[in-house]
Amino acid sequence: MQIFFEGVMANSVSALHTDVNVVPEQEQHELEEKASNLEREISQLRLKLKYLNGKRREALNRILDIKGSIRVFSRIRPFLQSEKFRHFDPISVESEKILVQTKGSRKDFRFDKVFAQDASQDDVYAEVVPILKSALDGHNVCVIAYGQTGTGKTITMDGMEKQPGIVPRALKDLLSEASADNSSSYSFSMSMLEVYMGSLRDLLEPKLPNKLFETSRRNLTILTDKKGAVEIEGLTEVSVHDFETASWCYNKGRLARSTAWTNVNEASSRSHCLMRITISHFNNATKDQKEVSKLWMVDLGGSERCLKTGATGHTLDEGRAINLSLSALSDVIVALRRKRRHIPYRNSKLTQILKDSLGVSSKVLIIVHLSPREEDVAETICSLGFGTRARAVDSDREISEDMRKQKEKQILMIEDEMRNIEGDRQKVVNQIKHAEFLLSDNSKVFTAKYGGAECDSETPAVISKGNIEHQVQIPKMPKKVLKRSSTDSLPRFMTSTMASRQRETASGKGSVRKLNTPSSRSRNSFPLMSFQSVSDIHLRIQPRSANKKTRYGEVNAAATLTQSPNWSVSDYKMESNIHGKLLTSPNPILRATLSHHRRRMSDLI
Ligand SMILES: Nc1ncnc2c1ncn2[C@@H]1O[C@H](COP(=O)(O)OP(=O)(O)OP(=O)(O)O)[C@@H](O)[C@H]1O
Numbered sequence: 001m002q003i004f005f006e007g008v009m010a011n012s013v014s015a016l017h018t019d020v021n022v023v024p025e026q027e028q029h030e031l032e033e034k035a036s037n038l039e040r041e042i043s044q045l046r047l048k049l050k051y052l053n054g055k056r057r058e059a060l061n062r063i064l065d066i067k068g069s070i071r072v073f074s075r076i077r078p079f080l081q082s083e084k085f086r087h088f089d090p091i092s093v094e095s096e097k098i099l100v101q102t103k104g105s106r107k108d109f110r111f112d113k114v115f116a117q118d119a120s121q122d123d124v125y126a127e128v129v130p131i132l133k134s135a136l137d138g139h140n141v142c143v144i145a146y147g148q149t150g151t152g153k154t155i156t157m158d159g160m161e162k163q164p165g166i167v168p169r170a171l172k173d174l175l176s177e178a179s180a181d182n183s184s185s186y187s188f189s190m191s192m193l194e195v196y197m198g199s200l201r202d203l204l205e206p207k208l209p210n211k212l213f214e215t216s217r218r219n220l221t222i223l224t225d226k227k228g229a230v231e232i233e234g235l236t237e238v239s240v241h242d243f244e245t246a247s248w249c250y251n252k253g254r255l256a257r258s259t260a261w262t263n264v265n266e267a268s269s270r271s272h273c274l275m276r277i278t279i280s281h282f283n284n285a286t287k288d289q290k291e292v293s294k295l296w297m298v299d300l301g302g303s304e305r306c307l308k309t310g311a312t313g314h315t316l317d318e319g320r321a322i323n324l325s326l327s328a329l330s331d332v333i334v335a336l337r338r339k340r341r342h343i344p345y346r347n348s349k350l351t352q353i354l355k356d357s358l359g360v361s362s363k364v365l366i367i368v369h370l371s372p373r374e375e376d377v378a379e380t381i382c383s384l385g386f387g388t389r390a391r392a393v394d395s396d397r398e399i400s401e402d403m404r405k406q407k408e409k410q411i412l413m414i415e416d417e418m419r420n421i422e423g424d425r426q427k428v429v430n431q432i433k434h435a436e437f438l439l440s441d442n443s444k445v446f447t448a449k450y451g452g453a454e455c456d457s458e459t460p461a462v463i464s465k466g467n468i469e470h471q472v473q474i475p476k477m478p479k480k481v482l483k484r485s486s487t488d489s490l491p492r493f494m495t496s497t498m499a500s501r502q503r504e505t506a507s508g509k510g511s512v513r514k515l516n517t518p519s520s521r522s523r524n525s526f527p528l529m530s531f532q533s534v535s536d537i538h539l540r541i542q543p544r545s546a547n548k549k550t551r552y553g554e555v556n557a558a559a560t561l562t563q564s565p566n567w568s569v570s571d572y573k574m575e576s577n578i579h580g581k582l583l584t585s586p587n588p589i590l591r592a593t594l595s596h597h598r599r600r601m602s603d604l605i
Pocket residue numbers: 077078080147148149150151152153154155156265267268269300301302369
């Protein structure tokens with residue numbers, strides 16, 4: 001009877017333990033399980049995204065291969081208000097052909113695409129997009145605006161306030177495309193320079209102190225490394241994370257460019273203006289080596305013969321310098337087309353700068369700009385000659401009509417395929433965002449209930465808030481907790497079981513018995529039993545540029561990191577700092593418990 005009673009008592013005590021302790025443990029276990037499932041799902045989705053990125057890249061390359069890696073477009077500017085009363089229109093246009101009529105002669109010129117006078121900025125940009133996207137895929141890319149003064153090169157590249165050109169659109173698209181791609185991390189930097197009379201000027205150079213309207217105008221030097229990569233010594237490079245910063249820098253560079261009045265254009269560009277976007281790409285899924293590519297967008301100086309502009313003295317010299325470098329550019333492109341062994345890059349500063357972006361594995365787009373005026377016909381024919389040389393050297397360019405149609409059909413099919421891939425990519429990107437959101441939520445619940453969370457600096461996520469996208473760090477489940485929840489670990493075995501509690505009771509460990517009372521075993525009320533080392537994690541934010549260990553501030557790891565308007569996550573290195581504090585207590589009973597706890601924890605690691 002006595003024995004039976006003791007048995008019943010023992011059972012009722014253990015039932016008490018089970019009711020109060022097992023339920024939170026089970027809940028904790030479920031949260032851990034959910035976290036590891038979500039992590040698994042995210043990594044599988046990232047792999048899928050990587051596969052789709054590869055397919056997209058491959059399809060894009062196929063299109064570019066069919067179209068050719070050096071493409072030449074032509075754009076004819078509309079008549080200006082002052083030119084409306086014309087008698088004769090010497091140029092007529094088809095989608096890939098320009099016909100020029102002069103007194104007694106007719107000549108046609110073929111291009112990859114021709115934009116007539118009524119073509120909009122949207123029409124032009126739509127054709128440029130595939131080439132720009134290949135810069136995100138790791139190719140060096142050059143988009144070059146060529147043409148006589150006043151034919152609309154600057155309009156095509158810069159655009160007007162309500163009709164932006166290629167450069168602002170490209171900046172916007174690249175930045176938003178990169179932030180939407182969760183499988184990769186991109187960083188962008190921007191430089192601008194002009195080649196003026198054979199010397200190089202930094203257009204983004206900070207103003208000299210006390211001389212707000214002057215820069216040092218120093219000549220920069222071009223360096224080439226053993227692998228053939230080109231760098232310009234001392235050129236200002238600005239990290240850009242958002243479109244506002246990028247367009248501010250771009251406008252600053254444009255204003256610093258050299259212009260002069262000529263007969264043909266009031267604010268004629270007297271130099272070649274080059275803008276470089278350097279793209280660093282790191283694939284989060286594969287952790288492959290970082291890829292760096294360059295996108296050059298070039299607004300060349302006017303190509304006209306010097307007499308035409310009425311230039312004299314210094315302006316005449318400027319025109320001559322522009323023409324010399326343009327003919328060097330033409331020679332390089334012709335040599336590349338003919339696959340010559342020697343490419344004469346060294347003949348001008350312009351071609352030296354663009355050397356690693358005009359090569360075999362690069363993508364080049366030249367847009368030849370033309371005037372519609374009869375009095376400019378001679379210049380128009382010169383420009384068309386440049387475009388034809390750049391394009392027609394590739395002998396298979398002049399293909400039969402049948403072949404051309406076949407190529408067009410192939411391109412349409414690949415474009416269709418790309419649209420499907422893009423749709424699948426978007427779905428996967430959204431699934432990743434959703435899973436990351438759930439993981440972040442799960443982690444917050446865990447932290448609130450059981451304390452302690454750890455931020456993994458390698459898993460940033462982009463979360464949209466309205467139109468603004470923020471990069472946030474997703475707090476990860478504490479490593480030890482995750483280890484317990486993984487399928488091959490022994491989570492239940494590691495927690496104190498009823499048997500072990502009974503053993504402790506039998507061995508008369510009063511301290512443990514005391515701690516095992518329902519109230520004291522609540523993890524929230526007795527945090528020492530939880531993972532105190534993890535709750536101690538702090539993140540230190542450091543500006544990447546300053547290699548010094550400047551401490552900007554500390555945030556609790558459990559808190560979500562949000563972006564300051566002027567700071568960007570990619571600007572800073574995250575450093576987790578786990579303070580391995582050894583907890584102790586003057587109370588001998590508590591000390592014994594702690595040492596027991598530490599032994600168990602060390603088994604878990
Ligand atoms: N597509 C267009 N739509 C409307 N206006 C245009 C267009 N293209 C050129 N223009 C007009 O032609 C003039 C010259 O254009 P722009 O300055 O772009 O020429 P440019 O080739 O860059 O000249 P430069 O070589 O001297 O810099 C401007 O007044 C511009 O408004």
